[in-house]
Amino acid sequence: MRFSVVRRITGSLFAVLFITGAPHAQESDGPAIIRDLDAANQARFDNVLSFTDVEHYTVFRGTDQTNPAAEMTVKMSYKKGVGKDYVILKQSGSSLIHKFGLQPLLENEKSINNPATVGQSWFTSANYEMHLEPGVIQTIDGRQCLAVSITPRRTAPNMIDGTLWVDAINHTLAEVEGVASKSPSVFAGTTKMMRRYRIMQGYAMAIHARAESSSTLFGKTVIVIDYSDYHFELRAAQ
Numbered sequence: 001m002r003f004s005v006v007r008r009i010t011g012s013l014f015a016v017l018f019i020t021g022a023p024h025a026q027e028s029d030g031p032a033i034i035r036d037l038d039a040a041n042q043a044r045f046d047n048v049l050s051f052t053d054v055e056h057y058t059v060f061r062g063t064d065q066t067n068p069a070a071e072m073t074v075k076m077s078y079k080k081g082v083g084k085d086y087v088i089l090k091q092s093g094s095s096l097i098h099k100f101g102l103q104p105l106l107e108n109e110k111s112i113n114n115p116a117t118v119g120q121s122w123f124t125s126a127n128y129e130m131h132l133e134p135g136v137i138q139t140i141d142g143r144q145c146l147a148v149s150i151t152p153r154r155t156a157p158n159m160i161d162g163t164l165w166v167d168a169i170n171h172t173l174a175e176v177e178g179v180a181s182k183s184p185s186v187f188a189g190t191t192k193m194m195r196r197y198r199i200m201q202g203y204a205m206a207i208h209a210r211a212e213s214s215s216t217l218f219g220k221t222v223i224v225i226d227y228s229d230y231h232f233e234l235r236a237a238q
Contacts, residue, residue: 030132033148034125036171037164041122044203047235050079053205054089054229057105059097060222070097074106084113105223112158121158123176128152130164140174141198143167155181160193173197173204190214201232 053076061069070093074086086106091098112121120127129151136147145165152159162178180191191213197204206227214220 030130030148033132033146033166033171034130037130037148037166037173038124038126040172040204041119041124045080045119048078048080048201048203048232049235050077050233052077052229052231053227056226056228057102058224058226059093059101060220060224061097062219065222068093070094070102072098072102078113081115083115083118084110086110123150123164123173126153127159133163137168138165140165140196143174144169145174150176150178152181162193172199200230201234205230 055074055076057070057072057074058068059070060067070091072091073089075089076084076086078084086109091102112118131149133147133149138145138147144167146168148164148166149162150164151161159181160176160178161181162176164173165175165177166172167174175194175196177194178192180193191211193209193211195209196207198207199205206225208227209225210222212220212222
């Protein structure tokens, strides 16, 4: 039962995966930022024909946040019109966490990135109420970023209630942080999420992510993901 709950929790921790940013307007008003976020998501979907990366997953359980309970390295492959696929390169630690936690998480990522429905997870005005927070500024990886509050238009484990941090100059996405708008299971408490991005080939790509959930019955579960070694195929310029 314990690991079936871990499966339900981890399967929804990183449902928001297809999020983008691209350099456009130089304005810093709320409507301009929201327009650019909308346009960037569509531009990535239209122009990125395929890409691959290497993803390292680390799981911590309970009070031990130093020694991983399980680790897994995978190669992810995305193809436009098909979605995502994963090949496990290596893994260690608890076989139960791998079977009922990490492997279902990868399957969930495939489902979320189904081309027919992936747009429902984007950070766009169609999916979220968005508002620029005047005067709220934070430096992230050397970039001065503005805060945009986001509230999902529907409740789901893959929808985040929180903040987008957007580059003040070109409105590209730098980081998202918040909590899942709906618990992934009746046994899980609040699920906190964070994901950081870097511009690659003109698009905001994930470089680091963290999700944490806890409950009085099963304690704390933390999943950390590091992304590296990106390779792209882009649509030829018109």
